[in-house]
Amino acid sequence: MTQQISPKYLLSIYQPDGEAPPPEVLDPIMANLAALNEEMQAKGAWVFAVGLHPPSTATVLKAKDDDVLMTDGPFTEGKEHIGGFTIIQAADLDEALEWGRRLAKVLDPLSVEVRPIAFG
């Protein structure tokens, strides 16, 4: 199956704002995450994955008339924001959900949103 016709999915990771967990909690999670990413790569599912700096470091831009307005902070209010994401290719939603399920287990208790990519 070629990359062009294989659908891609965005797996967004939602995490609460604030301090990251201490290393003794975080380290094993990151190790498991790395292992999952490797498995995704080995199976040809992995396309791209990133972790993000906290939402307080974000800047929102919006065009208004000739100007572009700038706001400090993330676009959405709230206590949880995207902390990172993985892009995968999968044959169908079931396959994508299976990877998403694995990711959610590694990142327990964070939520993972699986969303089909329309183009790109």
Add this chain to the structure above:
Amino acid sequence: MIDEIFRAEYGRAVSVLTRLLGDIDLAEEAVQDAFTTAAQLWPVRGVPPAPAGWIITTARNRAIDRLRRESRGREKLAEAALLQRGPDAEEVQDVPDDRLRMIFTCCHPSLALQAQVALTLKLLGGLTTAEIARAFLVPEPTMAQRIVRAKGKIRAARIPYRVPRDADLPDRLKAVLAVVYLIFNEGYLGKQSLEAEAIRLGRVLAQLMPDEPEVWGLLALMLLVASRREARLRDGEIVLLADQDRSRWNAEMVAEGQDVVRRCLRWNRPGPYQLQAAINAVHSDPPTDWHQVVALYDQLMAIAPSPVVALHRAVAVAETRGPAQALREVDALDLDRYHLFHAVRADLLSRLGEDPTAALEAALERAEHPAERDLLRRRLRLAAADQQNRAGEHDQDQHDPHPGRDASG
């Protein structure tokens, strides 16, 4: 005539065409085209010997015509899918798997339950959007939007059109059965058409998955509950099981339901639907053997424990061990928000010679269905009269003579 064939064959035809075209909307358009043609031809030329096959072949040809005329992007894709396969022959046959694929797609767990229900009724039941909207008391545009959005998700997210692999089948099947049972329960006190539709879907499932005992369990449960429909409602008022005119039970449905229950027993792979069906089979064979009912509820509690099951079990316990024991069990349940909890308490209290008024009022506050509210109001009036009699006659022993009631009616 065409309406009947439409209802009976729409799901089959759309399922086959979805496989051929790779798109549900295209499949629906093609099948509707074919029925429009049938409405013109059949009254003149007569109904063909195999109407379903005729509809499917015509729909397929219509789809090809349409694809040749138009050249929108998604249809090009579908055209490719269609032309990859050889012509006619086996493809337009009803592969039994097609409707199964459709059922599992409609009931995919990534879709909201309401969307699963709407899609199942639309694509497999052949109900129109307007009919589904009416059945669920939702404005038609709301229901239309719900269906469009769900179909959009199926297409964009690529919800697969296939029967789940064995490892996933038990969970996925549970979701399918839950959707059919939900449709049935929507019809329980209301639309008979929904009840009948759920039974029809249950029969299709049993035909497609004959080795799944829970599929048969659900069918039997629905048949046995539906068999009492005529007796259950008198002028829109609920009649409790013990007070029902048994001559108004549908004997054919009782017999078929009991037959299926016996078949399930031989399988000896009990599940929640089979056990509920077995309980209803006992009720369908009066006088009810309450010890057997309690034993079946014990089994149900063992595999699918819930406070609601415990409440129904307590109703049976009232018959085997008396209302005092039943009341102790009911009072231990955390079901304050459920109207039947209070209705059952009221019944037990009055059988113990106590005033059920407060419990009936609590039930009335929580009940939503008009027929259930009417029933509770009637019982409140009876309770008030009873209290007056008592005050007048100082008769402490006058119990509500009403024997067992079963909430499953």
